[in-house]
Amino acid sequence: MLSTDQGHARPDLAKSHALNTCPPDPVSKTIAARCSNCALRQICMPSDLSAGDLVKLDTIISSSRAVKRGEALYRAGDPFQSIYAVRAGSFKTVVIHRDGREQVTGFHIPGEPLGMDGISIEIHTCDAIALEDSSICIIPFHLLELLCRELKVMQHHVHKMMSGEIVRESGLMMMLGNMSADERVAAFLLNISTRLAVRGYSPLEFNLRMTRDEMGSYLGMTLETVSRMFSKFQKQRLIEAQGKKIRILDIDGLKLV
Amino acid sequence: MLSTDQGHARPDLAKSHALNTCPPDPVSKTIAARCSNCALRQICMPSDLSAGDLVKLDTIISSSRAVKRGEALYRAGDPFQSIYAVRAGSFKTVVIHRDGREQVTGFHIPGEPLGMDGISIEIHTCDAIALEDSSICIIPFHLLELLCRELKVMQHHVHKMMSGEIVRESGLMMMLGNMSADERVAAFLLNISTRLAVRGYSPLEFNLRMTRDEMGSYLGMTLETVSRMFSKFQKQRLIEAQGKKIRILDIDGLKLV
DNA sequence: CGCTGGATTGACTTGCGTCAACATACGTGG
DNA sequence: CCACGTATGTTGACGCAAGTCAATCCAGCG
Numbered sequence: 001m002l003s004t005d006q007g008h009a010r011p012d013l014a015k016s017h018a019l020n021t022c023p024p025d026p027v028s029k030t031i032a033a034r035c036s037n038c039a040l041r042q043i044c045m046p047s048d049l050s051a052g053d054l055v056k057l058d059t060i061i062s063s064s065r066a067v068k069r070g071e072a073l074y075r076a077g078d079p080f081q082s083i084y085a086v087r088a089g090s091f092k093t094v095v096i097h098r099d100g101r102e103q104v105t106g107f108h109i110p111g112e113p114l115g116m117d118g119i120s121i122e123i124h125t126c127d128a129i130a131l132e133d134s135s136i137c138i139i140p141f142h143l144l145e146l147l148c149r150e151l152k153v154m155q156h157h158v159h160k161m162m163s164g165e166i167v168r169e170s171g172l173m174m175m176l177g178n179m180s181a182d183e184r185v186a187a188f189l190l191n192i193s194t195r196l197a198v199r200g201y202s203p204l205e206f207n208l209r210m211t212r213d214e215m216g217s218y219l220g221m222t223l224e225t226v227s228r229m230f231s232k233f234q235k236q237r238l239i240e241a242q243g244k245k246i247r248i249l250d251i252d253g254l255k256l257v
Numbered sequence: 258m259l260s261t262d263q264g265h266a267r268p269d270l271a272k273s274h275a276l277n278t279c280p281p282d283p284v285s286k287t288i289a290a291r292c293s294n295c296a297l298r299q300i301c302m303p304s305d306l307s308a309g310d311l312v313k314l315d316t317i318i319s320s321s322r323a324v325k326r327g328e329a330l331y332r333a334g335d336p337f338q339s340i341y342a343v344r345a346g347s348f349k350t351v352v353i354h355r356d357g358r359e360q361v362t363g364f365h366i367p368g369e370p371l372g373m374d375g376i377s378i379e380i381h382t383c384d385a386i387a388l389e390d391s392s393i394c395i396i397p398f399h400l401l402e403l404l405c406r407e408l409k410v411m412q413h414h415v416h417k418m419m420s421g422e423i424v425r426e427s428g429l430m431m432m433l434g435n436m437s438a439d440e441r442v443a444a445f446l447l448n449i450s451t452r453l454a455v456r457g458y459s460p461l462e463f464n465l466r467m468t469r470d471e472m473g474s475y476l477g478m479t480l481e482t483v484s485r486m487f488s489k490f491q492k493q494r495l496i497e498a499q500g501k502k503i504r505i506l507d508i509d510g511l512k513l514v
Numbered sequence: 515c516g517c518t519g520g521a522t523t524g525a526c527t528t529g530c531g532t533c534a535a536c537a538t539a540c541g542t543g544g
Numbered sequence: 545c546c547a548c549g550t551a552t553g554t555t556g557a558c559g560c561a562a563g564t565c566a567a568t569c570c571a572g573c574g
Contacts, residue, residue, distance in 0.1 A: 095431050103431045117427065119420030126427065145413065149406045156402065162419040163376030169426035170374065170383065174352050174360040176433035177477035181530070212553065220434035222531055227554055243539070243553070438562065469521065479563060484522055500521070500571075 033064035033087070033137050043111030043199065044085045044137075046157040053151060060143040066135045067091075073114065073128040073136060080118030082140045086110045089134020090209050093117075094217075095126045104218040106168070107131070107210060111199055113161050131209040176220045184219045185229040186257035189239070193248060204248045233257075290321035290344070290394050300368030300456065301342045303414040310408060317400040323392045324348075330371065330385040330393060337375030339397045343367045346391020347466050350374075351474075352383045361475040363425070364388070364467060368456055370418050388466040433477045441476045442486040443514035446496065450505060461505045490514075 035041055036054040049057065064087055067073050073084060076096060091108040105126060108114050114136065118124040148155035175184050197203035208215070212223040219226065233239045238254050240247040248254065292298055293311040306314065321344060324330050330341060333353060348365040362383060365371050371393065375381040405412035432441050454460035465472070469480040476483065490496045495511050497504040505511065 095427055097431065097435065101435050103434045105427045105430055116420055117423050119416050120424050121417075121421075125424050145409070145416070149409065149412060152402070152406065155406060158416075159376050159402070159419070160378075162416070162423070163373055164378075166374050166419070166422045166426065167377050167382050169423065169430065170350075170352055170362045172430055173362055173426065173433060174354065176430060177360045177474065178354065178358050211551090217434065223553080224532085224555085225530060228530090231554075468519090480521080481523085481564085482562060485562090488522075 033061060034058050035061055035137075038087075038137075040085070040087065040111040044113065046153045048153060049151075053154070056147060056151070057154075060147060061137055061139050063138045064135055065138060066133070067130040069130055069132050069134075071130050073130065074118075074124045075127045076124055078118075078124045080115070080122045080124055080141070082138050083113060083115040083119075083144070084128075084136040084138060086112050086114060087135045087137055090131045091128050091134065091136075092131055092210060092214055092218075093126045093128050102217065104210075104214050105172075107218065109195060109199070112195075113165070116162055116165055119162075131214075172218075181219075181221050181225050182229050182232065182257050184221065185226060185233070186238075186254045188215070188219055189246065189248065190251070190254055193251070204251070206246055208244045208246055290318060291315050292318055292394075295344075297342070297344065297368040301370065303410045305410060306408075310411070313404060313408070314411075317404055318394055318396050320395045321392055322395060323390070324387040326387055326389050326391075328387050330387065331375070331381045332384045333380075333382055335375075335381045337372070337379045337381055337398070339395050340370060340372040340376075340401070341385075341393040341395060343369050343371060344392045344394055347388045348385050348391065349388055349467060349471055349475075350383045350385050359474065361467075361471050362429075364475065366452060366456070369452075370422070373419055373422055376419075388471075429475075438476075438478050438482050439486050439489065439514050441478065442483060442490070443495075443511045445472070445476055446503065446505065447508070447511055450508070461508070463503055465501045465503055 035045060035057045045057065065073075067089070073091065086108050088110055090110075091114060092104050093106045093108070093114070094102045094104050096102045108128075114128055115124065117126055119141065144154075144158065148158055175187055179187065192206065192208070193203040196206055210218075212226045216223045216226045230239070230241045233254070234241055236253070238248070238250045238257070240249060292302060292314045302314065322330075324346070330348065343365050345367055347367075348371060349361050350363045350365070350371070351359045351361050353359045365385075371385055372381065374383055376398065401411075401415065405415055432444055436444065449463065449465070450460040453463055467475075469483045473480045473483045487496070487498045490511070491498055493510070495505070495507045495514070497506060
């Protein structure tokens with residue numbers, strides 16, 4: 001979804017434009033999907049795993065997959081087998097109404113989980129689409145469950161991740177239910193900003209990889225309204241925006257919108 | 258949230274107005290909280306537990322609690338220790354914005370889980386308030402995790418319940434993001450109707466225990482708009498509504514709204 | 515029987531959607 | 545590497561769905 005100046009393109013995905021990837025980590029660039037070597041491990045896995053635990057982890061998460069911009073990692077209706085972690089790039093998840101209307105339910109950046117909607121009825125309930133050329137780790141869910149029965153810390157971590165999704169969504173509902181268009185856009189920018197900060201990227205300058213339309217769908221408004229809010233914030237000197245490139249000028253001001 | 262003609266008041270909660278309770282089950286009325294005896298077990302627990310598994314379950318879920326109308330089962334900020342299952346009655350969950358605005362994020366009827374928002378950071382992120390005099394089963398989460406490490410079927414069930422919450426919320430987001438007021442109210446009534454049907458209640462006639470205001474908050478609209486939609490549906494002969502008492506006259510018509 | 519909180523209905527206002535014209539960025543093939 | 549065509553973004557004019565404010569009604573309860 002976003003790229004920052006600190007982003008380093010992975011060799012296998014190199015393009016003219018910067019990509020989101022693991023923060024600098026010379027080792028992980030060249031080695032196949034291995035949690036034990038991954039710079040994102042602190043983000044998507046429990047922090048207190050022993051060396052032995054890591055070996056076990058490596059045996060279940062052995063594969064990764066590249067997904068090209070616009071391609072689906074999975075689609076609603078697909079049988080559920082694995083959950084995923086974004087390694088590089090970004091995704092949106094969308095649910096599609098029978099009448100064809102679609103709603104973006106989330107954006108996912110490196111280190112964030114994907115696919116947990118499918119656990120419930122063992123069928124995915126949304127599409128996960130890459131917003132740019134991306135790569136993900138594949139975590140076969142039955143193996144993860146096996147590991148969770150063995151490792152308390154892993155079990156706990158998985159539960160936290162799932163609960164985190166629940167909390168994330170109820171925050172979004174709050175936004176969709178109660179907030180005006182300007183408040184939503186401000187809250188969205190601040191949310192992106194903190195998520196980037198957690199991952200060590202600059203929270204004040206980033207690229208939004210999704211279109212205004214996708215942002216609008218996520219925020220429950222039209223693309224025109226999104227655009228107007230960006231213009232308005234720019235006039236108020238809260239941000240500088242040229243297309244997808246965003247710079248936050250007055251973060252406290254944004255919080256007061 | 259709802260009561261139906263089939264509802265039977267529990268002795269300890271008897272009031273002049275009907276309550277939601279377990280469907281008829283003479284045994285469970287008199288016996289303390291025991292999964293092995295609970296008529297709702299099919300709904301909130303895995304269906305294929307052995308007798309031995311049930312004994313284990315009974316050891317961890319030994320307590321229940323009554324919550325009076327308007328009281329909080331837990332509040333945002335409370336430390337998280339247990340998840341809950343609604344035994345009788347109904348609850349709303351609300352998140353409160355710093356500026357005081359509140360958003361209802363869900364309604365919970367018997368057999369449905371409560372409190373899973375707290376797992377993530379071990380602090381509850383919303384308030385759970387009883388809409389009527391209610392009772393819940395208390396499931397200490399660390400014991401549940403213990404049991405999940407032992408019983409694969411229980412582990413799987415817990416994961417499904419959590420994922421189910423994620424799916425439920427993304428459906429709501431769809432509603433808040435894309436649908437018009439009449440569509441939302443229709444979808445809400447249909448949702449309630451199916452949830453009642455699953456539990457063996459009449460899906461066509463029920464009492465909504467929440468106020469128009471709470472419904473509106475949940476649906477992202479004002480109480481006046483909710484009221485207008487009810488009047489409109491009534492004029493169209495889709496429903497009959499007198500206050501909280503609802504009768505669905507034309508369920509297919511409602512689906513087309 | 516009157517009080518109180520909730521529900522309904524109407525009149526008016528407004529934020530945002532819709533439609534439309536135009537501008538800019540992007541990527542694709544010559 | 546440039547040029548063109550398509551996709552995306554911006555801005556304005558206008559209308560409507562839903563919010564706001566207010567009066568009234570109704571039901572349940574002391």
